[in-house]
Amino acid sequence: MPDTPAPADTAVTLECRNVWKLFGPEAQGFLAGQTAAPGLEAIRAAGLVGAVQDVSLAVREGECFVIMGLSGSGKSTLVRCMSRLIEPTAGEILFNGENLLAARPDRMIEIRRHRMGMVFQHFALLPHLTVLGNVAFPLEVRGVARAEREARAREVVDLVGLAGREGFFPRELSGGQQQRVGIARSLAGDPELWFLDEPFSALDPLIRREMQDEFLRLQAILKKTIVFITHDFDEAIRLADRIAIMKDGRVVQIGTPEDLVMNPASDYVAEFTRNVVRAKVLKARSLMAPLDAETLPEGTADVAASATVAEIAPLLSEGAERLRVLDGSGAPVGLIRREAVVDVMMRG
Amino acid sequence: MADALPRPAPEPVSPRHSLRAAWAVAALAFVILWQWGEPVADWAFDYPRGWEIPVKRWIGDFMKWLLEEASFGLFSFTDLTRFIADVIDVPYRIALSLLSTGFLRGQGSDAVQVVPPLPWLAVIGIVGLLGHAAGGLRLAMITAGCFLFLAVFGQWENAMVTLASILIAVPIGVMGGLLLGILGHRWRWFEAAITPLLDLMQTIPIFAYLVPILFLFGFSPTAAVIATIIYALPPMTRVSMLALRSVPSEVRDLGRMIGCTRRQMTWRVLVPSAKPDLMVGVNQVIMLSLNMVIIASMIGAGGLGYEVLAALRRLDIGTGLEAGFAIVALAIALDRLSQAAAARKPVHAEPGAARQPLWARHPYSAASLVLIAVTAPLALVVGWIESYPAALQISTGSFWAETMKWINVNFFDQLEAIKNALLLNVLIPVKRFLLGLPWPGVVGLLGLLGYTLGGRRLALTVAVLAFLIAATGQWEKAMITVYLCGISVMFAALIGIPLGILAAERERAGRVIQVVIDTLQTLPSFVYLMPAVMLFRVGDFTAMLAVIAYAVAPAVRYTAHGLARVDPQLVEAGTVAGCTPWQLLTKIKLKLALPEIMLGLNQTIMLALSMLVITALVGTRDLGQEVYIALTKADTGRGITAGLAVAFIAIIADRLISAGAARTRARLGLQR
């Protein structure tokens, strides 16, 4: 998680505008014949499955955008529409301003080869290739010479912490290691936009946690633009700059983890956030009071505006009553009172 | 095989009582026609010649046209067949030279051997190395042992001829099947187009398409290889389509995500991912090719197959058995080898391996080359390295002949009594009964049965196919086929189902039965014919025995499988309710396993039909004989028509039983 969330004015890498995906016969005709956006009942009555319905969202450069929803809510379908692995029934997908749905097949191959990477839930490793072979495979497909692609593959294999296992075959690795290979492979081509479809869902909880840390470490180094799919709200909170929550093919809310926890748009969202420990989500920025009201005593501790309440709390346990909040450039922007922190911690 | 055939969806069945009334009326009409119809409606018992559809002539004319006139503009059809023959002939000659004849210069009897064939020691060594590479020491012993068996029992020469044709037929069959499978996978319409063809190819008896091949390619080893390929190809195609389809969609997505072209997608992503499943197909191709060895010798394959066939024709049991055993040895070696290769998982190389010399990285290839390099020159001077010394050969031929004589002298009366009792009391009455039935009645009843089990579409399919058999003038022979097949299947079920129950209920017995069944299924069908002929000479009874032996395996297997799959909770519920073991078996397990057992019977019927055609060699008078005669006379029309009739019988049985099994399953609330 980068220190500061991408501000609203950074460039948009990927934008979905009113994207629809209806599975079933004659879906296109059905949608074209509607005057207003059809509801769930109308879609079902027409014998179609509304996997993605009227989704609009924008993924900004360098942010980690998490799409979260329960099983069957349409996450995989949506992310596959974004890379056009699935042809949307209607809508527009803009990648750096270019409409992907208008791109010709060879242009699509070009974009996928050089600018997109994807990690899969069940790893999708090729069983007959070694770790090195799997990681170098995308480069091989686009015709990179052997020495060059293996050198690059070794680099990313090192990066994901698998050095020494280059010659192993997928079935000789544990699930966590296999997904590391999947991650390395998706990074081999140095993509601009990185899709991860429930990359850690098939792993045991402990390994999952470890892989999330690994992911955060990588993102701190690489700073990719990321679309990350998960059905685990805690995972979303840990990793996301912003989260889109999906239900039955629709996006019900988009916002930072803090937004969702503090201002859930509906009971459905509130249901997810209820068990979240607020102290781990709330940032100093949203808790601070204006600075001008009182002068701070000498030796007041400083905290970053992006620090979570849980991170601040230990400082207060040493008896301090006030903390000074600094923004990214080190300038003081506010102060935090002990009572406010205690209040958050008490509410859980 | 047959249970992969597509089935029509059952349509809603009309209310029960009206159906029952229809059955009563139909049965009454049938009995009246059957008992008193002959004087007034002669045509119902003997399909009039004048009404026959001249399919035989059409096919014959078509073949003639193909050979004499058909042309694709630049080249004629005959050019095409000649080209195909050449493409296959060249690698076949090389394999044959390598393994058997040596490389020759000159023609016919003046030919001079320039390079001798591989010494037998080298071949055994290589086979052993292959075994070791695929499955370790144990497999190495098995494969080398099987080949040693060939040498010791004097079958080496013939076995190498056979092996050469297998070595050519299998790769072509595998590649061809895979390519068709890929096309079918890529284009739905192509799959839709070839699926019925594949169904037909798998139900049509092999003999039937030997005839046109003989016609197009002449009597030659190449024709035999082509026949083998055609025979072994459909299952590979089916397996390929299935295997490619079951590649996880994520892997497919991966391919597209990294920007694979279509060709890269097929060859770099899909085929390697599907390899474990594809290897099942490869094993099938090998086994089917071996199964074809003897039959193919009818149109020019030499080797072991020819040996068996010739021995069978002159009833020289000893020679036939020896060659038969040799085929079995070959089958076991190749089967185990391909299965082990399929099960083999890649293992990472030790770090630093890349820096090792070439020979250390490929130890098996290196060892094979060394073996050849050492034995080949030595073979020129040391006789026993070149070929297994004749003095050490063991011939069991006379032993078998003696044993047979002994059995026949001492037990002739008993064997004859058994045979005659069964013939008089079961076989002949059933045959008379079936032959006496009026064909319109049978067609009608089959249609009604189809309607009851699966609705209008099934009724139509079944009735039309049955009618076509009559309309091509083959009703009588078809009835004999049905009678032989029916009786054999009945006995196979009587033996197989109890064995299946035993295998499911008693673990130790189950293991033994499993091994026996597995072995039985690796044996080529002809092998079953020989002991039967030895003991009972030619005739229906002998044919029946061979068919039972060949077809019993699926009955056992599906029964055991069906019982093993019964929900254990239901069995527990029965136990708690106080059922005795016998009640548990009859009232719960067998009832629930019934659909599975029916599918087993279906397979048994399919195997029985394919074996039945082969038994024409021992003098049955059914459709099989019709095909066989057509083969000897190179009468394409007659052969294909009779072959189609056998296929129709198979399809009728398959569709009816499958529909019945589906209904039973639905009634029991089981999902597959």
Ligand SMILES: Nc1ncnc2c1ncn2[C@@H]1O[C@H](COP(=O)(O)OP(=O)(O)OP(=O)(O)O)[C@@H](O)[C@H]1O
């Ligand atoms: N090829 C298809 N044909 C018809 N319906 C489909 C197809 N693919 C997905 N669906 C349906 O679309 C809906 C959304 O599926 P999707 O796989 O996108 O859900 P998901 O959120 O990824 O769920 P999961 O967490 O289980 O992966 C589901 O109801 C699914 O049944």
Ligand SMILES: [Mg+2]
């Ligand atoms: Mg999904």
